[in-house]
Amino acid sequence: MFKDIFRKTKYVTIKSGQNLDRRPSEVVPQEEPGIVTKKELPDGLWVKCPKCGEVLFNKNLEENSRVCTTCEHHFRISATLRLKLLVDEDSFEEWDADLKTQDSLDFPGYDEKISEAQEKSGMAEGVLTGRAKIEGVPFVIAINEAGFMMGSMGSVVGEKITRAIERAIKLRLPVVIFSTSGGARMQEGILSLYQMAKTSAALGKLAENHLLYISVVTDPTFGGVTASYASLGDIMISEPNALIGFTGPRVIKQTMRQELPAGAQTAEFNQEHGSIDLIVARNQMRPVLARLLRYHQEGARYGTTV
Amino acid sequence: MAQLFEFEKPIAELELKIAEIQKFSADKGIDLSQEVSTLEKKAALLKKEIYGNLEPWQKVQIARHSERPNFYDYAPLLFEDFIELKGDRLFADDRSIAGGIALFHGMPVTVIAQVKGKDTKENIKRNFGMPHPEGYRKAVRLMDQAEKFGRPILTFIDTPGAACDLGAEERGQGEAIARCLLATSGYHVPVISTVIGEGGSGGALALGVGNVLLMLENSFYSVIAPESCASILWKDTTKAKEAAAALKFTAQDLLRLGVADELVREPQGGAHNNLHQTAEELSQVISKYLVRLRLESPEALRDQRYQKLRAIGVFQETADINNMLDSDVSTES
Known part of the structure; x- marks a missing residue:
């Protein structure tokens, strides 16, 4: 059309699906929504934004917390990067890193899946837990790793989160959990399912102790994690455009023959329907959490310091 | 026939x-x-x-049998009286979860039960036993009353899973289930959960946080439907039979895994072959546990339920670092 008239053909253009063959090593295949990127840090210098299609200089993307500099699309990030972006330098103390997955049901292919996930994510399991500080305020933190079997919750993830909550009670510290998960982990069967109850029960104890729990629900969070700890925050936060729901869009389509309207299950949709308090851009997460944590510090509570 | x-x-x-x-x-x-x-x-x-x-897949078939007794079949046989109470006070009354006050062996109890229909018409009315958020919110409302008035809670699980449509998403299906889990874990009254048919994933678990978990002999309770598991693993829903074996979800498996506490005998071939006999067995086993639990103090009941959940999960742990951490943990912050 008009664009073509003015286009100078000698420029190198990179369009989705057309000129990919020109610079194959520098272009990451477009992410499908709901599926985690195979590799977060491509070897190449360039990354294509799955939302606006803009080709971004990887270094610029890194500097912008992996948020598209054009459309502000929030790329999925690893637990370790999330931690680095969020907490005070050298303030993180990791807990329970030695808990190891066991193929307790002798499930077909599970051991291989675990090894693959470990290699891919560089993590032993699907969650990172410990304590840290934001602007000097101490708190307990847990971050799901999407690169580890889609952040699914088996025995280890459930146990690490439960222990983190229980220690928060002992230490009288608030808890912040960043979830990103496909749900309960199929390969550990009923044991995975009951991790939902276990983590929820621990959060019940935290609440009785008048301690704050902030749930930050990031892209994507579904199934058993949505139906347990991710939904129980005193304060519910999400990132722009994150997909959050109980049943995944594909399953709704298959089982109910129901086409979801555009924008369904996004953070904005969830906020509109009353499930999310705040949608916070990644570069604002640290100051927002710092304020909320500060307002909930022990001394701030009326009547007693417990 | x-x-x-x-x-x-x-x-x-x-x-x-x-x-x-x-x-x-x-x-x-x-x-x-x-x-x-x-x-x-x-x-x-x-x-x-x-x-x-019976193989796991055959048990699935029996648990899903079109004539398998549902909660409304058992209710008049288990209880001397049942007053059904409706609605979540927020949105609607969900017909895949029934709840109310009943008299069990002369004792008032609160009952919460998932109900599948037995024919197409009833199934449409009850959404095939797949509760919406309002069902779980009704359950919490009625269980909170049980806590308030000191009544034991009996839950009956029979669902393919929680409703998975747009309405369920809009009204916060995940939150509704999570609240159910959190609420039940904190009660000071006895909670006895029984899987009477199909225990489908999170939608079933919402009613599964008991001091005791009982399972009918041919029931199953799974993190995922065998068909969906087969579709994920082998991209083939017809391999549900293999998935059923891999998931270890029969009543016998759960007993072995320490998740279920006792199995309730069914007549040969399944509960549908003799409703009265099944109800009688069910009544006796529930009663046995209820008598036992009523001797415990409210605090002990709550603690026992937490410890039961706390113990579920299998993993390896290498270092003593964590123990050290736990003993240290009260000092610096």
């Missing part, structure tokens, strides 16, 4: 043959009692052989 499964056909054929011989014998006035008796013995052996060695 009751719904008949492939694995039951040899039994049906043999029974048909016996009936034919009996009829022939009566018509012709010939005494064939010897033959009939031999065949009946053979049929009894065959039943024992088949029903005594």
Whole structure:
């Protein structure tokens, strides 16, 4: 059309699906929504934004917390990067890193899946837990790793989160959990399912102790994690455009023959329907959490310091 | 004629043959009692052989049998009185979860139960036993009352899973289930959960946080439907039979894994073959545990339920660092 008239053909253009063959090593295949990127840090210098299609200089993307500099699309990030972006330098103390997955049901292919996930994510399991500080305020933190079997919750993830909550009670510290998960982990069967109850029960104890729990629900969070700890925050936060729901869009389509309207299950949709308090851009997460944590510090509570 | 499964056909054929011989014998006035008796013995052996060695997938079929008794079948047999209470006070009354006050062995209890329909019409009314958020919110409302008035809670699980449509998403299905889990874990009254048919994933778990978990002998309770598991693992929903075996979700598996506390016997071939007998067994087992739990203090009940959940999960742990951490943990912050 008009664009073509003015286009100078000698420029190198990179369009989705057309000129990919020109610079194959520098272009990451477009992410499908709901599926985690195979590799977060491509070897190449360039990354294509799955939302606006803009080709971004990887270094610029890194500097912008992996948020598209054009459309502000929030790329999925690893637990370790999330931690680095969020907490005070050298303030993180990791807990329970030695808990190891066991193929307790002798499930077909599970051991291989675990090894693959470990290699891919560089993590032993699907969650990172410990304590840290934001602007000097101490708190307990847990971050799901999407690169580890889609952040699914088996025995280890459930146990690490439960222990983190229980220690928060002992230490009288608030808890912040960043979830990103496909749900309960199929390969550990009923044991995975009951991790939902276990983590929820621990959060019940935290609440009785008048301690704050902030749930930050990031892209994507579904199934058993949505139906347990991710939904129980005193304060519910999400990132722009994150997909959050109980049943995944594909399953709704298959089982109910129901086409979801555009924008369904996004953070904005969830906020509109009353499930999310705040949608916070990644570069604002640290100051927002710092304020909320500060307002909930022990001394701030009326009547007693417990 | 009751719904008949492939694995039951040899039994049906043999029974048909016996009936034919009996009829022939009566018509012709010939005494064939010897033959009939031999065949009946053979049929009894065959039943024992088949029903005594059911594969996981066959149990799934029995648990989903169109005539399998649902909560409304058991209610008049288990309770002297049942007053159904409705609605979540927020949005609607969900018909895949029934709840109310009942008299069990003379004692007032709060009952929460998932209900599947038995025919298409009823299934549409009850959304095939798949509760919406309002169902779980009704459950919490009624269980909170049980806590308030000190009534034991009996829950009955029978669902393919929680509703998975746009409405469920809009009204916060995840939050509704999570609240159910959190609320139940904190009660000071006895909670006894029983899987009477199908225990489908998070939608079932919402009613599964008891001091005691009972399972009918042919029920199953799974993190995912075998069909969906097969579709993820092998991209083939027809491999549900293999998935059923891999998931270790039968009542017997759960007993072995320490998740279920006791199995409730069913008549040969499944609960649908004798409703009264199943209800009687169920009543006795629930009563046994209720008597026991009522001796515990409210705090002990709550603590026992937490510890039961706390113990579920299998993993390896190498270092003593964590123990050290736990003893240190109260000092610096």
